[in-house]
Structures are given as C-alpha cells and as structure tokens.
Amino acid sequence: MNILLIAGGWSGEREVALSGARQIEKGLLTLGHQVTHFDPARDLRGLYEAAAGHEFAFINLHGSPGEDGLVQCLLERIGMPYQGSDSRASLLALNKAVSKQIFEAAGLPTPAWEFVPASHVAEWRPLLPFPLVVKPNTGGSSLGVGIVASEDELEAYLAQPEIAGQDLLAEALIRGQELTCGVLEGCVLPPILIRPKSGEFFDYESKYVAGATEEICPAPIPAELTERLQVMARAAHDALGLSDYSRADFMVTADGMPYLLEVNTLPGMTATSLLPQEAQAVGLSFEQLLTRLIELGLRKRP
Known part of the structure; x- marks a missing residue:
C-alpha cells in the first residue's frame, strides 16, 4: 500500500x-x-x-x-x-476545558478546574485554592505545565515567555500515582504505572529522555483498580466520540480514587511511548499495532 x-x-x-x-x-x-x-x-x-x-x-x-x-x-x-479520530472529535479532545465538561457530563471524575482565556490572564486570580496545576489549554507532552503553591509562584509561572498569549487551564493538584490506559478497538489494554525518577510530575524530559522514568506495564495495582481505569478510559473515549485508539491519563489518590486528566487522540509512537508498550503487553508487536491501526483507519474510506 x-x-x-x-x-x-x-x-x-x-x-x-x-x-x-x-x-x-x-x-x-x-x-x-x-x-x-x-x-x-x-x-x-x-x-x-x-x-x-x-x-x-x-x-x-x-x-x-x-x-x-x-x-x-x-x-x-x-x-x-x-x-484515529475524525476532525470533530479531535477538536473536542484537544481542548482541555471542553473535554472536561464532557467528562463531567458523563459522570467521570476529573480534578476541579478553571479556564483562563489568554485575554484575562493578566488580571486572573484563582478561585481554586493552592496548590494548583496550570497548563496551556490545548498543549501536550507536558509542555508549559507548572505546579504553583502560592501567588508568587503563580506570578513567576505566568511571566514565562512560552506561556504568553496562551489560553490556560488551572486544576486542583491531585497527589498520588500517575497512570495511563490506552484504548485500541478490539483490545483491552493494561494500564501503565508511571514513576518519574526526578521532578514533581511526568514532565517533558521524563517522557522523552530514555531512562528518566520507570514505566511498569501492566501496572502493579489491584485488579479492581485496573478494571476501573479501563472502564473510565473507554467511557472517556466514547464520550468524546473518538475512534480507533486513544490514551487516557489519570492520577490515583492514596485511597484508590482515580481522576481523569485528559485523553490523547494521537498517542506517541516513539521508542519510549506508552501505548506501544501497552500493545506489546497484550501480544501486539509494533508492526502488528501499525497494521491494526491501518485496518481501523480504512473503515473511513468514502
């Protein structure tokens, strides 16, 4: 082909x-x-x-x-x-403030949040209590994500040149374990437990520098939590109207409560990417994963 x-x-x-x-x-x-x-x-x-x-x-x-x-x-x-997903579903999923409304309407727990348009950033003062996670509303790969615990830290974050002119999303900080769970049509994929070796969270360097993060697949968590994450990932996929594949990111508190953060419609496909690891765990090689995605995509042929 x-x-x-x-x-x-x-x-x-x-x-x-x-x-x-x-x-x-x-x-x-x-x-x-x-x-x-x-x-x-x-x-x-x-x-x-x-x-x-x-x-x-x-x-x-x-x-x-x-x-x-x-x-x-x-x-x-x-x-x-x-x-992958069509144009409309892709647009909904990339916009974090919009997708969170869809999650809430579907009964999927997600951290409390505020949307901050770029035009209002200068005078914005959070309604949510510190500490907060602040991030670009349509960004990915953890670029521009910051954890702020005070007004001074927030001012320093907002002063970064890469933040200028961007719509932002602020979330209540959820402490616990970070996990991710993929959806591949026709397969139930296992979650991955993510443990960055340095830093406060799974940032850009942790994601793409080899050896910077311990990624355990399948995640060593109770079977009930595995099933709940899989159900939530699938529910988010369906609520957004996605197709073929996606990957949902979660924070899970010490008492086992999962919070859905966001859903990726074009998950990474590098040598260290998460969804290929999950596919490998259920017996799909990288080439078999590509073949499956092509088969799924061909259903969109006019």
Whole structure:
C-alpha cells in the first residue's frame, strides 16, 4: 500500500512527532508498504498534491496542527482514509476545558478546574485554592505545565515567555500515582504505572529522555483498580466520540480514587511511548499495532 506519513508540524511537540515518524516509517517499510513523508510545516499547501497516488494517510502529529482536527478535516475533504479520530472529535479532545465538561457530563471524575482565556490572564486570580496545576489549554507532552503553591509562584509561572498569549487551564493538584490506559478497538489494554525518577510530575524530559522514568506495564495495582481505569478510559473515549485508539491519563489518590486528566487522540509512537508498550503487553508487536491501526483507519474510506 502507498502510505502518506504526515508528521512534524509546527507545534512545540514537533521533534517528538518526527522521532515517532522515524519508528513508524521503519515499521511500515518492514510490513512491505511504500512510504512518503509529508511535513505540514514544510509545505502545508502541498497536501492535496502529496495525497495523489496514495491510498492511506498515517498521521503522527502532536498538538496543533494534528490533534486539533485540521489535517483530519482536510483529508476528509480529499477523501483519504487515515487512522484515529475524525476532525470533530479531535477538536473536542484537544481542548482541555471542553473535554472536561464532557467528562463531567458523563459522570467521570476529573480534578476541579478553571479556564483562563489568554485575554484575562493578566488580571486572573484563582478561585481554586493552592496548590494548583496550570497548563496551556490545548498543549501536550507536558509542555508549559507548572505546579504553583502560592501567588508568587503563580506570578513567576505566568511571566514565562512560552506561556504568553496562551489560553490556560488551572486544576486542583491531585497527589498520588500517575497512570495511563490506552484504548485500541478490539483490545483491552493494561494500564501503565508511571514513576518519574526526578521532578514533581511526568514532565517533558521524563517522557522523552530514555531512562528518566520507570514505566511498569501492566501496572502493579489491584485488579479492581485496573478494571476501573479501563472502564473510565473507554467511557472517556466514547464520550468524546473518538475512534480507533486513544490514551487516557489519570492520577490515583492514596485511597484508590482515580481522576481523569485528559485523553490523547494521537498517542506517541516513539521508542519510549506508552501505548506501544501497552500493545506489546497484550501480544501486539509494533508492526502488528501499525497494521491494526491501518485496518481501523480504512473503515473511513468514502
């Protein structure tokens, strides 16, 4: 099959997307596919031309564009099938303030939160008590995430150049264990327990520097908690209208109460990424995971 591998983009997660694309390309070539790499940051207007002669698009973009549904929307116009959720569901999932409303309507516990538009950041004072987790409302890979415990720390966080001009989401800090659980149509994936070796949380370096985090799959947690996380991940996937695959992130308190943080519609596919680890735990090699995602994506063929 002739596959257009769309990866890179211009978000802060560009290098992560390109790293995953190299592994995806290697896997697709091993499976006997022909692969053409297309980077929207290089030639966004060339997507129509690049799509000609290809039968499928494999998207490996993080943040915007990619997880915001823009590329998916254009592919839908072209009539090219791709893996993952459609444009509308992608847009809902990337916006943390919107997705949290959907979680709450579905009865899924999520930390108390406030949305702060960029235009109101200068005069914003939190309604929630400290400590807080503050993050860009549509970001990923933990870029721009900060834990603030006082007014002074909040002012220092907001003064960072990378925060300027961004809509923000503030959440009540939930202390406990960090876990993640993937959804793959036709499979029940096991949760992963995440233990960063340094820092307060699973930040960018912890996610992408080899050896920076202990990731245990399947997570050594009670069977009842495993089942609850799997049910919640699936419920969030369905509530957002997602398809094919996704990955939900959780914090679990010491008394076993899970809180849903967010859902990723294009989970990472690097050598250290979480969803491929979960697939491996149920007997799916990386190449078999790619094959399954292509099979699922082909259902979108017009």
